[in-house]
Amino acid sequence: MSHLNISKLTKTVGAKTLFKDVEFSLYPGERAGLIGVNGTGKSTLMSILAGTMDADSVVMDHPKKYRITYLMQEPEFDESLTVLETVFSGDSPLLALNRAYENALKNMMIDPSSTQLQDELMEIQEKMEQDNAWDINALAKTALSKLGIDMYDQVVSELSGGQRKRVALAKALIEPADLILLDEPTNHLDAVSTEWLQETLLRMDSAMLFVTHDRYFLDAVSTHIFEIADQTMYTHKGNYGDYLENKAIRDEMNASSQQKLENRFRSELKWIRRGAKARSTKQKARIQRFDEIKESVQKENDNTSLELSMQSQRLGKKIIEGKNMGVAYGDKQIFSGFDFLLQGGDRIGIVGPNGAGKSTLMKMLAGELEPTTGQMEYGSTVKIAHFTQHLPEMDESQRMIEYIQETSSDFEAEKGVRLSATQMLERFLFPSNGHGTQIGKLSGGERKRLYLLKLLMEQPNILFLDEPTNDLDIQTLSVLEDFLENFPGVVITISHDRFFLDRIARKLWTTGTGQIEEYQGLYSEFIKEKNNPVALAEQELVEKIGADPVEPAKPKKKMSYKEQQEYDGILDKIAEAEEKIEKREEEMAAAGADYDKLAKLTQEVNELTAEYDTLIERWTYLQEIAEA
Secondary structure, eight states: OOOEEEEEEEEEETTEEEEEEEEEEEOTTOEEEEEOOTTSSHHHHHHHHHTSSOOSEEEEEOOTTOOEEEEOSSOOOOTTSBHHHHHTOSSOHHHHHHHHHHHHHHHHHHOTTOHHHHHHHHHHHHHHHHTTOHHHHHHHHHHHHHTTOOOTTSBGGGSOHHHHHHHHHHHHHHSOOSEEEEESTTTTOOHHHHHHHHHHHHHOOSEEEEEOSOHHHHHHHOSEEEEEETTEEEEEESOHHHHHHHHHHHHHHTOOHHHHHHHHHHHHHHHHHTTOOOOSHHHHHHHHHHHHHHHHHHHHTHHHHHHTOOOOOOOOSOOEEEEEEEEEETTEEEEEEEEEEOOTTOEEEEEOSTTSSHHHHHHHHTTSSOOSEEEEEEOTTOOEEEEOSSOOOOOTTSBHHHHHHTTOSEEEOGGGOEEEHHHHHHHTTOOGGGTTOBGGGSOHHHHHHHHHHHHHHTOOSEEEEESTTTTOOHHHHHHHHHHHHHOSSEEEEEOOOHHHHHHHOSEEEEOSSSSOEEEESOHHHHHHHHHOHHHHHHHHHHHHHSSOOOOOOOOOOOOOHHHHHHHHHHHHHHHHHHHHHHHHHHHHHHOTTOHHHHHHHHHHHHHHHHHHHHHHHHHHHHHHHHHO
């Protein structure tokens, strides 16, 4: 079987060791998502595997004819080639044959009467048939189309950065390879293109290693998670959801008594959210204890929420209001007739196809672009921070701490607590021993994270974020999402990251039709509603027959005699399990330094908690039947 074995992989950059003696294997069909904080060496590891960077040491064991294709974060091109020539520019014989075919076809269009050119084209077509090269030709054009590139003859030098990345992605997908390396493949992709890419990768037989900040994509595609941390690599079998679950279990196994309390809180939360009816004294007491546990956990976690909170300048009643807003470039109308009124606490996502005016709208809101029509009024207390896609120039000799202190030496959090610039750098995952690092030594993702922190240190009350998730690692995104959830002002963001938008945005402004339309709901619901093939097929059926499709009624499930008996006694079993857990925890508190007794009691609590969770799940199932 054609597979890759890596061992003794070590890489040091300057005085910093990224990873040491890393080892892993990849087999055909395995798709490993590579995660880790920016600067831990994800792109470096990919470059080493692709052969574009040397390692200090590495042993790569694979068959002699082992082909690797690599999508870099910033692809490099021959600027004189067209889009299609670029896609077919690899050294594979099948790509060379497609290049020859496209070139012969172009020559024939110039001189269609030449018998010599006709013979050459026919000969190449026969060769294409023999070698099954037509599939690659069709895949290339399909990939380009699905990724929003339809001008195959356009010269690469005329493309935007996002278009260049999509052309490079199409090239990586069609090139025959045993291992495909993809560094942030979802950057610059809209939701429809991302869905298409997911489905395409799932159909491929090659081994894959990819870096992405898109957690929905990571969860859908990965069969393994490779995590770089502490100068090594940890491998986890399963998708991103499995990784999170296993990590939570490991944390719980090493948990303190407070963490155990949090686990109990999660079980209680599951029970209470399922709609427990307070029909008895026992259930009322249970709900009361839920509130006590919840309050205890939240009290213990005050420091965490404080780290991610901030005190911003107060917003007045008037924030920003726009009437009949429109923007046009020459004869091209981007949008028109847009009325809006921002309100305190607004969380808005701007979504739409690439090139549909999302960044234009945001620049207009930020006052950086004059509208063609309409007028805007800003409240006197408004203080805006605008995070743009392209970072401003940074002094590469300047140190991180100096860069942040230029804005402010401290940060006012809620409840009058002030955090120093050093503490804020730590909150954004810059360890204290690296605060003196020069900016020139930071990775692209680290610079983006640093710039974002600099804007937040200004303590604005309105945040405009244009593609903040691109090139940020998942851990930083989690910190940012926590921060934005507690941010007291207004947040308006452009993003293609479905998970980020689902968590942050409460409503959407959609572009692409010449009008700005508003949608109330989650981004994933919006995508499903607009693009779900099943929904579209149902709509087509409605139009044909003139009626809504009727879903067959499902027969209601009834309890069996044994289930009814179980249901009648299950709350007593739950209460009994709770009492046992509480008793063991009291014994643990009284055990002091008797480690043998503590180990035994901990094992018993874990077993009882598992039994308790099973009972809760069973009660939920029976309750749903009882209420049907």
